[in-house]
Amino acid sequence: MGGARLLPQCHMANPLLRKLSNFRALSSEEQRALTDACTDIRPIAAREDVILQGQPTAGVHVLLEGFACRYKVLENGRRQIVSYVVPGDLCDLRVFIHGRMDHSIGGISPSKFALIAPQAVQDLTDRYPQLTRALWWSTLVEEAILREWIVGVGQRGALERMGHLFCELFFRFRAVGMHYGTSCAMPLTQLELGETLGLSAVHVNRTLQELRRQHLITLEGGVLTLPDLDGLARLSLFNPDYLHLNSA
Amino acid sequence: MGGARLLPQCHMANPLLRKLSNFRALSSEEQRALTDACTDIRPIAAREDVILQGQPTAGVHVLLEGFACRYKVLENGRRQIVSYVVPGDLCDLRVFIHGRMDHSIGGISPSKFALIAPQAVQDLTDRYPQLTRALWWSTLVEEAILREWIVGVGQRGALERMGHLFCELFFRFRAVGMHYGTSCAMPLTQLELGETLGLSAVHVNRTLQELRRQHLITLEGGVLTLPDLDGLARLSLFNPDYLHLNSA
DNA sequence: CGCCGTGTTGACTATTCTCAACCCAGGTGG
DNA sequence: CCACCTGGGTTGAGAATAGTCAACACGGCG
Numbered sequence: 001m002g003g004a005r006l007l008p009q010c011h012m013a014n015p016l017l018r019k020l021s022n023f024r025a026l027s028s029e030e031q032r033a034l035t036d037a038c039t040d041i042r043p044i045a046a047r048e049d050v051i052l053q054g055q056p057t058a059g060v061h062v063l064l065e066g067f068a069c070r071y072k073v074l075e076n077g078r079r080q081i082v083s084y085v086v087p088g089d090l091c092d093l094r095v096f097i098h099g100r101m102d103h104s105i106g107g108i109s110p111s112k113f114a115l116i117a118p119q120a121v122q123d124l125t126d127r128y129p130q131l132t133r134a135l136w137w138s139t140l141v142e143e144a145i146l147r148e149w150i151v152g153v154g155q156r157g158a159l160e161r162m163g164h165l166f167c168e169l170f171f172r173f174r175a176v177g178m179h180y181g182t183s184c185a186m187p188l189t190q191l192e193l194g195e196t197l198g199l200s201a202v203h204v205n206r207t208l209q210e211l212r213r214q215h216l217i218t219l220e221g222g223v224l225t226l227p228d229l230d231g232l233a234r235l236s237l238f239n240p241d242y243l244h245l246n247s248a
Numbered sequence: 249m250g251g252a253r254l255l256p257q258c259h260m261a262n263p264l265l266r267k268l269s270n271f272r273a274l275s276s277e278e279q280r281a282l283t284d285a286c287t288d289i290r291p292i293a294a295r296e297d298v299i300l301q302g303q304p305t306a307g308v309h310v311l312l313e314g315f316a317c318r319y320k321v322l323e324n325g326r327r328q329i330v331s332y333v334v335p336g337d338l339c340d341l342r343v344f345i346h347g348r349m350d351h352s353i354g355g356i357s358p359s360k361f362a363l364i365a366p367q368a369v370q371d372l373t374d375r376y377p378q379l380t381r382a383l384w385w386s387t388l389v390e391e392a393i394l395r396e397w398i399v400g401v402g403q404r405g406a407l408e409r410m411g412h413l414f415c416e417l418f419f420r421f422r423a424v425g426m427h428y429g430t431s432c433a434m435p436l437t438q439l440e441l442g443e444t445l446g447l448s449a450v451h452v453n454r455t456l457q458e459l460r461r462q463h464l465i466t467l468e469g470g471v472l473t474l475p476d477l478d479g480l481a482r483l484s485l486f487n488p489d490y491l492h493l494n495s496a
Numbered sequence: 497c498g499c500c501g502t503g504t505t506g507a508c509t510a511t512t513c514t515c516a517a518c519c520c521a522g523g524t525g526g
Numbered sequence: 527c528c529a530c531c532t533g534g535g536t537t538g539a540g541a542a543t544a545g546t547c548a549a550c551a552c553g554g555c556g
Contacts, residue, residue: 023344023345070395072395072396072399074399074403074404074485075485076485078403079403080398080399080402080403082395082398082399083395093384093388094388094392096271096381096384096385096388097271097385097388097389097492099489099492100489102392102395102396102489102490103395125377125380125381126377129373129374129377129380132373132377132380132384133344133373136341136344136380136384136387137344137345139384139387139388139391140341140342140344140345140387141345142391143387143390143391143394144342144350146391146394146395146398147318147320147330147331147350147351147394148320148350149398150328150330150394150397150398150401151320151322151328151330153398153401153402153446154328154401154443154444154445154446155322155326155327155328155446156322157543157544158543158544189501189502189503190502190503190504191502195402196402197402198401198402198403199544199545200544200545200546201502201503202504202505202544202545202546202547203543203544203545205503205504205505206504206505206544208503209504237322237323237324241347241348241350242350244345244347405511406511406512437533437534437535438534438535438536439534447512447513448512448513448514449534449535450512450513450514450515450536450537451511451512451513453535453536453537454512454536454537457536
């Protein structure tokens with residue numbers, strides 16, 4: 001998969017700091033406390049699960065490198081990917097809900113996750129209200145993305161839906177430096193795209209062909225190129241505001 | 249609309265306290281601080297908007313009475329309802345994102361909203377880490393609901409989708425006392441149901457008929473009755489865990 | 497070499513949408 | 527009091543979108 005070259009381009013020591021700085025500059029003390037809390041760095045292979053639906057929450061996972069997703073499996077076996085995780089993103093701030101995971105987290109590309117222990121989260125949020133707000137902010141951004149996805153599957157046709165996803169992922173990758181000109185990695189299989197968009201794999205294939213035919217994308221060897229981002233955004237009714245990225 | 253009788257049954261002074269107590273008991277000081285922060289109580293008529301997409305955030309809205317929704321409108325004019333708001337629910341904890349609303353909030357039934365000023369939110373979260381966690385928890389529950397909705401529109405057919413929505417709303421209404429036996433208010437038009445489920449109004453109508461034919465629901469005069477909740481839950485692959493309600 | 501996962505294609509089916517008409521109840525103005 | 531209007535709800539017919547099943551191509555890898 002040629003796209004692998006594009007992936008490890010996020011050079012900041014801890015991409016979480018970079019992400020939170022989109023909200024507010026953190027004091028050096030806060031930065032240090034947060035960095036120190038990121039222990040247990042663990043490599044995850046492509047398509048390996050980090051934590052499964054139903055398991056007790058282990059702490060807060062932070063993606064340092066790679067690309068991952070969160071998904072739910074229905075009783076009938078079908079799978080829905082409910083969000084993507086880009087370096088700097090947090091999962092399961094839900095430690096607060098002392099229950100079990102209501103969804104799974106799995107790697108897409110080979111990745112590195114750090115874990116913040118529940119007690120460390122407790123301590124951080126007791127001690128640093130500003131940091132707490134920054135973390136909270138990040139969950140609110142996530143929420144905004146979820147809302148936009150609902151709009152997508154609810155109101156957009158297959159073509160716009162897929163275009164919208166590509167725009168979103170391109171913007172998110174670019175915001176963490178994981179892009180190259182108008183290209184970024186797109187290590188998803190067509191089946192996974194379908195599980196994201198609520199489409200069958202066959203229909204994904206045909207929709208991709210249509211996007212290619214309209215010269216809005218090329219996708220090959222795990223590399224997505226958007227030669228006409230504006231055109232694609234127009235087609236998809238994409239407006240990046242909901243991503244709350246400063247660096248646009 | 250006969251369902252109106254069912255609506256004002258939430259008798260607790262501030263349903264927000266009731267809701268947060270699902271997470272953790274709040275100290276009486278925390279309770280008082282939170283109650284004091286709820287100022288500017290404002291009645292909202294049915295179908296009146298509380299705040300519109302694009303407007304600057306005014307503070308945190310708390311629904312005290314009634315039933316409301318959050319929705320987004322696309323450039324092409326279509327509308328998607330992205331969540332429902334029952335008494336005790338908070339909106340726009342996103343004051344932290346000092347931007348504009350990326351969605352609108354509108355009443356469904358006649359409602360009462362309180363507003364917590366941005367500064368009051370700041371103060372509360374500076375002073376009470378436990379309370380902050382409780383508020384944060386509530387946004388995480390919201391997030392879990394959004395994820396479940398994505399699964400619904402992505403993977404479930406019209407029948408299960410609608411059944412799932414009815415189960416969810418029944419559970420949420422019941423958790424705040426807004427139910428009567430196996431019935432609750434359902435003051436949504438078929439068009440609004442469609443805008444929630446990503447279906448046309450016509451198809452909503454036919455799907456409702458099918459649910460009725462299977463004796464899983466009755467819906468009439470704004471009152472929804474679920475005579476066979478287990479059956480409906482089975483059909484819809486509904487599992488209430490994601491709602492994180494203690495009182496089930 | 498042969499297998500397996502992924503992508504591609506065709507033919508057929510199912511689901512859902514759109515358009516248009518019609519019904520009914522409640523509210524309004526004459 | 528009635529005629530009218532309006533906003534939901536309902537129905538039918540035909541079209542569009544998306545799903546299913548089955549076959550095949552291709553490349554990587556044991």
